[in-house]
Amino acid sequence: MTDERTVLMDGAGIKRALTRIAHEVLERNKGVADIVLIGIRSGGVLLAEGIAQQISVIEGGNVPVGAVDITLYRDDCSGQLPHHPVGKTDIPFSLEAKKVILVDDVLYTGRTIRAAMDALMDFGRPKSIQLAVLIDRGHRELPIRADFVGRNVPTSQKENVQVVFDGLNQPIEVVLEK
Amino acid sequence: MNLLIKNGRVIDPSQNIDDTLDVLVENGLVKEIGKKLAAPSGAEVVDAAGKYVVPGLIDMHVHLRDPGLEYKEDIISGTKAAVAGGFTAICCMPNTKPVIDNKTVASYIINKAKAEGFCNVFPVGSITYGLSGDRMSEMGELKESGCVAVSDDGKPVHNSELMMRALQYAAGIGIMVISHAEELELVGEGAMNEGFTSTELGLKGIPRVAEDIATARETMLAEYTGTPIHIAHVSTKGAVRIIREAKARGVKVTCETAPHYFTLTDDAVRGYNTNAKMNPPLREADDVAAIKAGLKDGTIDAIATDHAPHHQDEKDVEFNVAMNGIIGLETSLPLSLGLVTEGILTINQLIEKMSCVPSNILGLHRGSLTVGSVADITLIDPACEWVVEADKLASKSKNSPWLGKKMTGGAAATIVNGKVVYRIE
Amino acid sequence: MAEFKHKHIIALRDLSKEDIELLISTAESMREINCRDIKKVPTLRGKTIINLFYEASTRTRTSFEIAGKRLSADTVNITTASSSTTKGETLADTALNLLAMKPDIIVMRHSVSGSHYFLANKINCSIINAGDGAHEHPSQGLLDMLTMKDRFGRLDGLKVAIVGDVTHSRVARSNIQGLTKLGSKVFLAGPPTMMPPGVEKLGDVTVCRTMNEALQDADVVMMLRIQQERQGKTLMPNAREYSRYFGLNPSNIKLAKPGAIIMHPGPINRGVEMSSSMVDGDQSWILKQVENGVAVRMSMLYHVCGGELGE
Numbered sequence: 001m002t003d004e005r006t007v008l009m010d011g012a013g014i015k016r017a018l019t020r021i022a023h024e025v026l027e028r029n030k031g032v033a034d035i036v037l038i039g040i041r042s043g044g045v046l047l048a049e050g051i052a053q054q055i056s057v058i059e060g061g062n063v064p065v066g067a068v069d070i071t072l073y074r075d076d077c078s079g080q081l082p083h084h085p086v087g088k089t090d091i092p093f094s095l096e097a098k099k100v101i102l103v104d105d106v107l108y109t110g111r112t113i114r115a116a117m118d119a120l121m122d123f124g125r126p127k128s129i130q131l132a133v134l135i136d137r138g139h140r141e142l143p144i145r146a147d148f149v150g151r152n153v154p155t156s157q158k159e160n161v162q163v164v165f166d167g168l169n170q171p172i173e174v175v176l177e178k
Numbered sequence: 179m180n181l182l183i184k185n186g187r188v189i190d191p192s193q194n195i196d197d198t199l200d201v202l203v204e205n206g207l208v209k210e211i212g213k214k215l216a217a218p219s220g221a222e223v224v225d226a227a228g229k230y231v232v233p234g235l236i237d238m239h240v241h242l243r244d245p246g247l248e249y250k251e252d253i254i255s256g257t258k259a260a261v262a263g264g265f266t267a268i269c270c271m272p273n274t275k276p277v278i279d280n281k282t283v284a285s286y287i288i289n290k291a292k293a294e295g296f297c298n299v300f301p302v303g304s305i306t307y308g309l310s311g312d313r314m315s316e317m318g319e320l321k322e323s324g325c326v327a328v329s330d331d332g333k334p335v336h337n338s339e340l341m342m343r344a345l346q347y348a349a350g351i352g353i354m355v356i357s358h359a360e361e362l363e364l365v366g367e368g369a370m371n372e373g374f375t376s377t378e379l380g381l382k383g384i385p386r387v388a389e390d391i392a393t394a395r396e397t398m399l400a401e402y403t404g405t406p407i408h409i410a411h412v413s414t415k416g417a418v419r420i421i422r423e424a425k426a427r428g429v430k431v432t433c434e435t436a437p438h439y440f441t442l443t444d445d446a447v448r449g450y451n452t453n454a455k456m457n458p459p460l461r462e463a464d465d466v467a468a469i470k471a472g473l474k475d476g477t478i479d480a481i482a483t484d485h486a487p488h489h490q491d492e493k494d495v496e497f498n499v500a501m502n503g504i505i506g507l508e509t510s511l512p513l514s515l516g517l518v519t520e521g522i523l524t525i526n527q528l529i530e531k532m533s534c535v536p537s538n539i540l541g542l543h544r545g546s547l548t549v550g551s552v553a554d555i556t557l558i559d560p561a562c563e564w565v566v567e568a569d570k571l572a573s574k575s576k577n578s579p580w581l582g583k584k585m586t587g588g589a590a591a592t593i594v595n596g597k598v599v600y601r602i603e
Numbered sequence: 604m605a606e607f608k609h610k611h612i613i614a615l616r617d618l619s620k621e622d623i624e625l626l627i628s629t630a631e632s633m634r635e636i637n638c639r640d641i642k643k644v645p646t647l648r649g650k651t652i653i654n655l656f657y658e659a660s661t662r663t664r665t666s667f668e669i670a671g672k673r674l675s676a677d678t679v680n681i682t683t684a685s686s687s688t689t690k691g692e693t694l695a696d697t698a699l700n701l702l703a704m705k706p707d708i709i710v711m712r713h714s715v716s717g718s719h720y721f722l723a724n725k726i727n728c729s730i731i732n733a734g735d736g737a738h739e740h741p742s743q744g745l746l747d748m749l750t751m752k753d754r755f756g757r758l759d760g761l762k763v764a765i766v767g768d769v770t771h772s773r774v775a776r777s778n779i780q781g782l783t784k785l786g787s788k789v790f791l792a793g794p795p796t797m798m799p800p801g802v803e804k805l806g807d808v809t810v811c812r813t814m815n816e817a818l819q820d821a822d823v824v825m826m827l828r829i830q831q832e833r834q835g836k837t838l839m840p841n842a843r844e845y846s847r848y849f850g851l852n853p854s855n856i857k858l859a860k861p862g863a864i865i866m867h868p869g870p871i872n873r874g875v876e877m878s879s880s881m882v883d884g885d886q887s888w889i890l891k892q893v894e895n896g897v898a899v900r901m902s903m904l905y906h907v908c909g910g911e912l913g914e
Contacts, residue, residue: 373800373801374800374804376799377770377799377801377805378616378805379716379717380717380735380736380738380739380773381716381717381736381738383800449720450716450717450721491693494695495693495695495721496694496713496715496717496718496721497715497716497717497721498715499715
């Protein structure tokens, strides 16, 4: 049950953060050549689309966006699998020699990212994988760090951070629930 | 050992008695029936207040499995189950190993039952030698050695000529022919009744017409030869109608049904319950209604159990592989009392169908409490409530569809030849 | 969130509309894996699946095996020829022996209807029915429904004609159970000797007098396999007459809707259930069915592994 709800970012703040990440991606990679964005279902996909949109505003042209569902790569499957419905992985292009920007909404233990990277490797050998997240809330359990961060938020493990989307799949706020 | 049964409701349809009376038993015979009888010195007094005191129940259709298949049941366990169910006499079917088609086997059964059994056992010999269906057994010798009927129960006599001759020959000897009425080609590989349930479960069905056709053949053969015939385990609406019509024409046909045919439908098979697999199979609701109507109007003369014990290994298998049949001796009485509760039969009619009539059909000289008759008596508690539990059943086999089910009514005590052989604690 | 709460998948009769929809939608997601260069995900790594086949089967067994392998499970095949059943071992004993080897899932095909329920009472691993007698063949039913959904985008309101030996068909029963739960209308046609009593009571099912009646305006025409050994017995005179009245051909297919698809669970008797031009023609979705088989079976394997909840 949620007792307290704090808004960490509003829609405008999120948009600014995505714009900044788009700039950083372009700067680090010296343009859009060979860049593809892969969002992690479901929040990451919507954010990846947002970043792609900003990149095309800045540089022109379209960056390919794909989606990866990590359900089948989870590391909590060895015992009884939880009842996760399986979403579609949709990567309609080759990852061979591409610079993959993996996008997720909240970076937490790092396990989701591990699973997503395993999934990506099954699609070929990318030149590099970089990680972009809107929120980094800490508490990593694996040696994983983000290359691009919208905002670092110190949290306790009892708290829950969520990116909220509206009916048009636009991010409207980031909330911290205690 | 003398016995005075006091204050029970004595119901003896053979004498039109239904009153609160005392019954005095001396030297294995009924000595006296009357009000407020005094106990002779040394007599055991049984208080039967609230109980029915009736002529010992007779089950004319039981598979005792002895000799040869004692791993399912034997004469000791089978008769123990019988008296626990209130039966003082049972007729055992000839599909033993070896078959009851000769004096040796018949005598073995009678002697073992007398020496070690708990109730009277009347063997039924086979119609055809070895149940082969191709030549007649020595029915004369079978009768002389104590068989009370002949039957190939478990399968029909497929050859109509042989069946007709068997009816004629048996009539000459004076032994009843009991028919397992089924047309085998229509049964085929069927595993349950053919109907909606078999369609849904994907099990091969046995159409009801398989029984109807065979029942029609038997009544027509009996009509043509003018001989008596008894039809075993009637389960279909059609068979009831055919027998009703034959009786109306004066055909000497009698028949029995079993408690599962007036209490269960093929719905009981759902879940692939092998304890609901028997032959004939459980039918549908309109058949159950027709069986009840047949009991009520007298078309169906008797209630028998078709007690068919099978070892767990023969039932705890895939449905098609499971053997046909269920045990019935220990559940027949409460289930049949249900007919009285339902208003289908009066208690007097029920006792007729479970005692007097079977005795008359087979000439057993039982089924009556007339003074001087053998003191086979059942004390029925119509109100006791109990649950069918595998480890409490006397039968060696536990293949009952009623395991875990609540029953109302049962035998309070069973008296065979004047001796109390079963009594509820 | 949709959850699959069954430990076993034995019959579509036992599943709800939501269960079936979840199995189909998961299969849609799984399908993507089958198009990759590396057709494998680690989901069922360390799980052991035994394919226990008491009846000959090529495509169903292979399809389950591939499905298991694509999910990284270890799959073992046991067929009657190599099992102990020929030595007289009972199904229960065979199962208990297999269970001692700690499989997570047993996929079984058996000739006796209901055998899987019998087994489910004896052992504690998950059981998937790959066909039992004339009862059900749930994976076939699901892959058929997925194929129809691929073509029409929906199952609700579809008119599905099923033609042939319905009495002996587990494929027909699973399709009837599943389709009617998802809102399709089923029309059956076949010789009356092959139409089981009361089948119209299984759902929105109409038994047609003639094949033409069933084909009229159908979206899907599903032809059932005729078992050749039934010819000349009591159910039908011979294949020639059967195909005259219940065979699909270029002329009677015109009764169905123009965009209708033709399906068959296989193996096909060409020239009996349908002419070769129908099997190989544009309207035939038979190979699509086979293709969908792997994804559907991956979905089934995934979901039975997914719960601590028993049935």
